Amino acid sequence: MTELKVTAEPGVPQILTERAFDAPRELILRAFTEADLLAQWLGPRGYTMTVETFEPRAGGSWRYVHNDGDGNSYGFHGVFHNDPTPDGFVQTFEFEGAPGHVSLDTMTMEERDGRTIVRTNSLFQSVEARDAMVQSGMADGMSQGYDQLEELLEQQGASLKAHHDS
Amino acid sequence: MVTATTDDQLDAVFGALADPTRRSILARLTQGEATVAELVAPFEMSQPAISRHLKVLERAGLITRTRRATARLSHLRAKPLQDATEWLTAYREFWEERYERLEEVLAALQEHDADRSPDPDPGSDPTGRSTS
Numbered sequence A: 001m002t003e004l005k006v007t008a009e010p011g012v013p014q015i016l017t018e019r020a021f022d023a024p025r026e027l028i029l030r031a032f033t034e035a036d037l038l039a040q041w042l043g044p045r046g047y048t049m050t051v052e053t054f055e056p057r058a059g060g061s062w063r064y065v066h067n068d069g070d071g072n073s074y075g076f077h078g079v080f081h082n083d084p085t086p087d088g089f090v091q092t093f094e095f096e097g098a099p100g101h102v103s104l105d106t107m108t109m110e111e112r113d114g115r116t117i118v119r120t121n122s123l124f125q126s127v128e129a130r131d132a133m134v135q136s137g138m139a140d141g142m143s144q145g146y147d148q149l150e151e152l153l154e155q156q157g158a159s160l161k162a163h164h165d166s
Numbered sequence B: 001m002v003t004a005t006t007d008d009q010l011d012a013v014f015g016a017l018a019d020p021t022r023r024s025i026l027a028r029l030t031q032g033e034a035t036v037a038e039l040v041a042p043f044e045m046s047q048p049a050i051s052r053h054l055k056v057l058e059r060a061g062l063i064t065r066t067r068r069a070t071a072r073l074s075h076l077r078a079k080p081l082q083d084a085t086e087w088l089t090a091y092r093e094f095w096e097e098r099y100e101r102l103e104e105v106l107a108a109l110q111e112h113d114a115d116r117s118p119d120p121d122p123g124s125d126p127t128g129r130s131t132s
Helices: A025-033 A035-042 A127-143 A144-165 B005-016 B020-029 B035-039 B047-059 B077-117
Strands: A004-007 A014-023 A048-054 A061-067 A073-077 A088-095 A102-111 A116-122 B063-068 B071-076
Touching: A004 B047, A004 B077, A014 A127, A014 B077, A025 A035, A025 A102, A025 B077, A035 A048, A035 A144, A035 B047, A035 B077, A127 B077, B005 B020, B005 B047, B005 B077, B020 B035, B020 B047, B020 B063, B020 B071, B035 B071
Parallel strands: none
Antiparallel strands: A004 A014, A014 A116, A048 A061, A061 A073, A073 A088, A088 A102, A102 A116, B063 B071
């Protein structure tokens, strides 16, 4: 129902994702464009996320840092290309550990019967850069720890059930 | 594990999977080994065309081919397919985890909004729930 679809075609420097949420798109827009809300979900589990700059408007910049608690920090920055609206927004994205490798990220939202389909389109400079990003995402994903994921799923299940029972 | 797989191999696997005929051939081979003639039958293609597809699949490591008498048999190899699936699965899991937390944030926001505005439907806010 809320399964995340990820598409990475061979030979195309792009990753597409699609996922439905039980929320109106105005609310999802807030979770993407209000720094304190973004910090609650975007950082990898076990990391603290510090949002240093966040200007969600045309030409506004953003920068945030993930800290792993062992003194390692990973900075990311980019620029909002347009004013975010409930239709979505476009931004650049760059990991400071790989300077010069910039992706163009488009996020769009489509609301249907109270649910919202969030789609992202990340366009990289080359297939190699795309693959490197997938590999790094994989490494992070692997290190998350499955017990934490399980715990989260249980919480999520409980909260979904509470909504469903109402 | 994925670490044993080189990027070149993944490219070859994804390249091989990009073609619908080759996917159909793989689907057929999940039912067991087959000769070229058997693989040609369901397609409106010549035997050389199917043979070219088989070569691509073989280079990607997705099938192996053996000879039995005069016939050449193709077999499915599952390992590269598993590796290719894992490559994206882990990335997907990473984002799934984030999006699950986003879902929690959205649920908390909705609850907060419901608390602020007078709620015409008393059933929509189950008792005993609290935002921790």
